[in-house]
Amino acid sequence: MNTTLLRITFLFLFPVLGLFCPAQSGPQITVDAGRTGSAISPTMYGVFFEDINFAADGGLYAELVKNRSFEFDHPLTGWQVMKKPSTKANLLILRDETRERNPRYIRLQLEEGQPFRLHNDGFRGMGIRNGATYRFALQARVIHDDLFTLRIELVDENKNVLAEAQMSNISQEWQTYQCEMQASETAEKGGLNIWIKGQGTLDLDMVSLFPKDTWKGRKNGLRADLVQLLAELQPGFLRFPGGCIVEGFDLSQRYQWKHTIGEPSERILNINRWNFEFKHRLTLDYFQSYGLGFYEFFLLAEDIGAEPMPILNCGMACQFNTAELVSMDDLDPYVQDALDLIEFANGPADSYWGGIRAEMGHPEPFQMNMLGIGNEQWGPQYIERYTVFAAAIQENYPDIQLIAAAGSDATIFPNGQEEIDYLWSQWRNLEPDFVDEHFYRRPEWFLENVDWYDDYNRQGPKVFVGEWASQSVGVASPDNRNTWETALYEAAFMIGLERNADLVRMTCYAPLFAHEEAWQWRPDLIWFDNLRSYGTANYYVQKLFSVNAGTHLLPLQLFDDSHQNEEAKHLFAGAVFDENTGDIIIKVVNATNQSHVVQFELENVEVKETGLVYLLTSESLDDENTLQEPDKIVPQENSIKPESSEFSHEIQPLSLTVLRIPATKR
Ligand code: AHR
Secondary structure (H helix, E strand, O other), X not given: OOOOEEXXXXXXXXXXXXXXXXXXXXXXXXXXXOOOOOEOOOOOEOEEOOOOOOOOEOOOEOOOOOOOOOOOOOOOOOEEEEEOOOOOEEEEEEEOOOOOOOOEEEEEEEOOOOOEEEEEOEOOEEEEOOOOEEEEEEEEEEOOOOEEEEEEEEEOOOOOEEEEEEEOOOOXXXXXXXXXXXXXXXXXXXXXXXXXXEEEEEEEEEEEEEEOOEHHHOOOOEEHHHHHHHHHOOOOEEEEOOOHHHOOOOHHHOOOHHHHOOOHHHOOOEEOHHHOOOHHHOOOOOEEOOOOOHHHHHHHHHHXXXXXXXXXXXXXXXXXXXXXXXXXXXXXXHHHHHHHHHHHHHOOOOOHHHHHHHHOOOOOOOOOOEEEEOOOOOOHHHHHHHHHHHHHHHHHOOOOEEEEEOOOOOOOOOOHHHHHHHHHHHHHHHOOOEEEEEEEEOHHHHHHOOOOOOOOOOOOOEEEEEEEEEOOOOOOOOOOOOOXXXXXXXXXXXXXXXXXOOOEEEEXXXXXXXXXXXXXXXXXXXXXXXXXXXXXXXXXXHHHHHHOOOOEEEOEEXXXXXXXXXXXXXXXXXXXXXXXXXEEEEEEEEOOOOOEEEEEEEEOEEOOOOXXXXXXEOOOOOOOOOOOOOOOOOOEEEEEOOOOOEEEEEEOOOEEEEEEEEOXXX
């Protein structure tokens, strides 16, 4: 065995198989298809959403106007005012305390009938598409019976008008005025003009512009191309809303789901913690409008067939920031938020919170089964708070599965491993359903730790690998790239996650989205600008695992007599059975620079039909997908016709290969 490379997927379930060692040279993969092992959770592969890198406002949320309600710290952020020097006009910021959740609006006092223009430049410009229809809306009123005419224009970066519409007859009561416009050209960095003509006083608020073509054509909707990329991952769950954004820089800035539901104009704007988190990537115009709020997250999860997985603040602000704690005496409202959220998601339409969901358009429950208590929390203060949450939830909703944190990545928070060991010792007693572990490490770490979970303690909670990604330079370094090396080594690590699917029940890459011009953290799974989007090589690794997850593990052995050097250790394989299709699915990661003709043997099945092979590879480990070359590293699909249950297939250098072989059990 000293020169024979041996990888056994079922160390725990099938230990005796290690005794068998075939004579052939060259790598051989043997799968015993007659012995299905642990079930793979249908929620094994999911997605992690956090509003970082303009993932929500300026990204997935299709609103094109930045600071539509004038509630940013600087009320005119995103807005420019243009008037002729001779125009007599005042622009005032007013505050109406009776409009508690959205108190500010602007007042325009025009003394002459001269044109006055407001311009909004969106989120690093507005993406406008030739032929597309846009919905413009604003809230307005006049004082007395003043007369105003508004001309709405969509313009490109050179001020050419791409679409226009007129509005008039503004009443003395606040009302919403809407119109639609069709663009005659495309602009990546377009903008919105509101030309105002009249005399007197005009109040404006909630100035909004959406493409009509949102995901499923919904109003207040999401960017269709970005949701499409998510849907194609076929995720088992959608984790939201984060990430550290759950915790906030301090507790006043924490994520409060109740601030994110109801009419968009009634959602309470909050600063985004990524606004000022990284001094090297300050993003001072980054706020949370919550137009994409908890209702929309639940709807999105439903649309893409994912289980909703909200993560709630547990009375602790980010421990990398202020680490504020709510006192135990004041914890009740936080716990009540969790109970109310369960009612909002799952309660009948005649319950209080279920009624609000129904009013928003979804009388049927969302069927939420999981809830995270805290994000990257650690220390005895966390245990103390978690315990109160868990008791209340278990008493009222015993079926809800709870997720507890195991701190942050052990290498980046103070005394990381010690803290994690302490948390696990607590979790083994308190028994949350899942413990959320995070890994942000160098690519080689993922390659060298494929066996990370093989010997894990299997007593107690299951593992949720809830945030992880290979960092090509360093944790959250601005120089990190989504290289093929990072993706390939992640694929190797996923072979290890999958073969431990009895313990690791869920996993998701983080973060999910990044705007090309407005990111704070890289690498990320999906990149976009105002018009385009693409999946990284890491995205396609996630996708190949997710759409080929299968339903049950199969015992697999990988032998390699011919390659006795260190490099040959970098060949990894795992097998699963898909009871829905009858396919045997074998995933092979070749992290070496040479191709291998692998002999496959599928035991206890007959193989007759043509199967499929997906190949993800690239020549260089430095390669990456970009906006200019979004398809440089994408899976290629081919058919495979094995002559029998023993066949060979050449595994390409630096590749992830997925074979789907239809088979009949003997
Ligand atoms: O994924 C980015 C950040 O990394 C998350 O907000 C946080 O949970 C982790 O530290």
